[in-house]
Amino acid sequence: MSPAELLLVIQGIEAAIAAAPQVIDVAEKGKALIESLFIAGVISVDQQNATKSHVDAVQAAVQAGEVPPAWTMEADPTSK
Amino acid sequence: MNKKRLQICGSIFFVLLTCIFCVSLFAQPTVVTNPADGLTNTVITNATTVVQNLTPSPAVTSQSTGVALAMIVIPLLVPILVAIAKYFMPKLPGWTLPILASLLGAVIDFISSKLGGPGVGPLLGLILGAAGVGAREILDQLKQTKAAATGTAVGVLAFALLLFGSLVPLGMGCAGKLAPGGDYSPGTTSLSTNASTGVITTNFTATAAPDFAFFTADASFDLTYSAIDAIFNFERDNRNLLWSISPDIKHTLDKLRPQAVQIRNDYIAARIAYEANPIPANLTTLQDVLSRIKATLAAVQAAIPPTIKIQ
Numbered sequence: 001m002s003p004a005e006l007l008l009v010i011q012g013i014e015a016a017i018a019a020a021p022q023v024i025d026v027a028e029k030g031k032a033l034i035e036s037l038f039i040a041g042v043i044s045v046d047q048q049n050a051t052k053s054h055v056d057a058v059q060a061a062v063q064a065g066e067v068p069p070a071w072t073m074e075a076d077p078t079s080k
Numbered sequence: 081m082n083k084k085r086l087q088i089c090g091s092i093f094f095v096l097l098t099c100i101f102c103v104s105l106f107a108q109p110t111v112v113t114n115p116a117d118g119l120t121n122t123v124i125t126n127a128t129t130v131v132q133n134l135t136p137s138p139a140v141t142s143q144s145t146g147v148a149l150a151m152i153v154i155p156l157l158v159p160i161l162v163a164i165a166k167y168f169m170p171k172l173p174g175w176t177l178p179i180l181a182s183l184l185g186a187v188i189d190f191i192s193s194k195l196g197g198p199g200v201g202p203l204l205g206l207i208l209g210a211a212g213v214g215a216r217e218i219l220d221q222l223k224q225t226k227a228a229a230t231g232t233a234v235g236v237l238a239f240a241l242l243l244f245g246s247l248v249p250l251g252m253g254c255a256g257k258l259a260p261g262g263d264y265s266p267g268t269t270s271l272s273t274n275a276s277t278g279v280i281t282t283n284f285t286a287t288a289a290p291d292f293a294f295f296t297a298d299a300s301f302d303l304t305y306s307a308i309d310a311i312f313n314f315e316r317d318n319r320n321l322l323w324s325i326s327p328d329i330k331h332t333l334d335k336l337r338p339q340a341v342q343i344r345n346d347y348i349a350a351r352i353a354y355e356a357n358p359i360p361a362n363l364t365t366l367q368d369v370l371s372r373i374k375a376t377l378a379a380v381q382a383a384i385p386p387t388i389k390i391q
Contacts, residue, residue, distance in 0.1 A: 011318075011321050015314070015317070015318040015321055018317060018318070022306075022309070022310040022313060022314070023310055025306060025310075026303065026306045026307050026310050029302060029303050029306060030303055033299050033303065041257060042257045042258070042259050043257065043258045043259060043262065043264070043292075043295060044259050044262070045259045045260075045261045045262040046262075047262075048258060048259070048262025048263045048264045048265065048295060049262055049263050051263075051264075051295065051298050051299050051302055052262075052263035052264065052298065054302045054306075055298045055301060055302055055351070058301075058305060058344070058348065059348045059351065059352070062344065062345050062348040063348075067341055068309065068312070069316065070309065070312035070313045070315070070316040071309075071312055071337055071340060071341050072337060072341075073334045073337055073338070074316075076323070076327065076330065076331075077319060077320055077323045077330075
């Protein structure tokens with residue numbers, strides 16, 4: 001394996017690790033929903049309130065006309 | 081761009097992400113039932129005191145560590161067992177390997193449990209076994225074999241099916257219950273004390289009917305929105321790297337970004353309408369927008385393929 005290939009692999013690992021917190025956040029939400037719907041059978045007060053709070057935050061952003069930076073189109077990188 | 085580099089990079093991305101998904105989805109909580117007194121992170125209330133029991137017993141902590149260990153060991157053991165199987169059965173068809181690996185993951189978990197070791201459950205065993213194939217494919221690619229990275233795709237697919245394919249439709253169809261007092265089951269709580277016994281009774285008075293369908297819609301939106309946001313952020317944070325792999329990744333996501341913003345806004349508009357007037361027609365509108373968001377998520381996920389396979 002050449003140094004350039006090794007560098008690319010390391011960059012890939014770094015990118016995956018950097019994305020981990022957000023990925024874990026999504027997975028935890030999924031886990032909580034699975035547990036509530038199919039295991040506990042009851043949606044707890046905390047989970048109801050957390051869900052409402054998340055969606056209310058999105059609603060507030062929409063009403064303020066905000067769009068997250070990652071959701072907007074940006075210029076292509078100039079070099080490969 | 082070198083094919084091998086693309087395959088290695090793509091496989092590493094998604095084996096890691098699959099493992100992270102699996103670990104966080106199924107990891108045992110640190111604070112669970114204390115076998116000594118049977119209490120489960122519970123607030124115990126009586127007339128004079130409020131006690132919060134948050135201390136895990138050593139046995140529980142040990143169990144969590146064992147589960148974490150099993151999650152690491154299974155994906156590492158599976159490729160070795162698959163290699164042994166291929167050594168003894170060289171004509172084993174390639175398509176059977178992901179299935180074999182998944183089954184091996186479940187078998188390892190079963191044997192571990194029977195021997196008194198940590199167990200992660202048959203479902204997670206299957207998924208970890210599939211993730212193990214991804215690790216094996218990386219080894220294969222490093223050895224310049226022509227094996228396709230099917231295992232990583234299976235691992236990601238298993239997760240996607242589990243989370244988005246099964247969860248939301250079943251959740252909408254099932255008759256779940258909302259604990260009284262939450263935002264989707266509003267009401268007021270009052271305490272009354274029996275003067276003779278001193279026992280405190282909690283009384284709940286609902287101020288509106290529990291709205292399970294609205295909760296399910298919001299929970300599905302929250303989950304889907306977060307997943308789309310994670311992918312958009314991943315591409316933006318690693319734009320130069322992904323651009324060097326394929327400019328199509330950014331270009332495809334750029335086509336989806338305005339669409340995602342529009343659908344997000346549509347959902348919020350439908351939600352505001354439903355909250356103002358919670359009639360079935362408005363709920364149907366909400367669920368229609370939700371199905372469009374899920375379709376958008378599928379398109380966004382497809383923009384970053386599980387494995388980058390170049391002919």
